[in-house]
Amino acid sequence: MNKRIVTAAVGLTTAGLLAGCGGGGGGGDDKPAASSSATSAKPTQKAAAPIISLAAATALLNTYETVNNAANKTQDAAKLGTVEAGALFQESSAQYKQFPRTTAEERAEYVKPFTYTDRHFYIPTSGSWFMVSAALTGDAFDKGFRQLIVFAKQADGHWKMVLVNNHLGPLPALAKGPDGAPVVVAPDATVGGTKLSGLDTAANDLLVSGGKKAGAALADNAVRRAAVKQNATRNDDWGKYKGCLRTDYEDAGAKWDKSYMTYPDRYALKTADGGALVATTSYYVMLDFSTRPDQCSVVPEGATTAYLHGDQPGIRSRYAGLDLFSVTGAGKAALLGGDAQLIGASS
DSSP: OOOSOOOGGGOOOOOEEEEEESOOOOOSSOOOSSOOOTTTOOOSSOOOOOSSOHHHHHHHHHHHHHHHHHHHHHTOHHHHTTTBOHHHHHHHHHHHHHGGGSOHHHHHHHTSOOEEEEEEEEOOSSSSEEEEEEEEESTTSOTTOEEEEEEEEOTTSOEEEEEEEEOOSOOOOBOBOTTSSBOEEOTTOEETTEEGGGHHHHHHHHHHTSSSSGGGGBOOSHHHHHHHHHHHTTTGGGGGGTTTEEEEEEESOSTTTGGGOOOOOEEEEEBTTSOEEEEEEEEEEEEEEESOTTTEEEEEEGGGGGTOOSOBSEEEEEEEEEEEEEEOTTOOEEEEEEEEEEEEEEO
């Protein structure tokens, strides 16, 4: 699990950088408004079989918890890969690679064990994935810290965790099908005029343009405001070097980013108002560069030194994002939370 997750409402994680000159630098303890857990649903007709039993789903989460805690102690990617896949494993693998480059305090926090509590399982009767809402307890997490989790069945038949999303506030009430189970929404569906396939671009746009383009359609909330603020203050840390060093964001997608954009995934369940609760991935780039290479350069620091060393005219830091959205039946989308993790960098 990506343990160094920073909820978007508190700001997204960024790569460590320094400047060089002279040619050298969720949320609260919430529950869904209406449970659609496979455990508490009361079918109005003979229920279809869930894609996985509650007992088996519970065992999966228990096993994941045990294996992840053990793998984090020694940054054992092979061990973690037995229970984790997709964009989440992409992030976790990057964290393991960066682990020796982080501070002693960060390393100590990372290996602290965690436990999932207050679990709510959302298991449909079709498809090959299910969701879990759970609180995380442990010394590395604030009280009430919650995540929405996605487990997906892999090609070899094994179930693995593929997405984890921090979120603020309560989740929307979920709809129930005739059998009482959660209802899956197609990942390419249009809900109230909002294309679910465009939500990743909307999330990225909060950083890229400050929400003036695709992100303008997202509802105003604390998560949105924090991301827009990150765009507005992106150059503040350069201090006295602000005249020759600059930071910008852009959507990943150029030819030199393709190899990083491995998991364009979306998972959605229907909400009670006809909308959708959507867990999705996104990829974006943070560009740090010198506008006066003869006077200033960018110097990698911290986690970024897992990929680059020494003075650079510019650095292209690539991030994987895991985002959680609520889309109303009328099509109004809100970014509820998520995380971003550095997964690679190049000059």
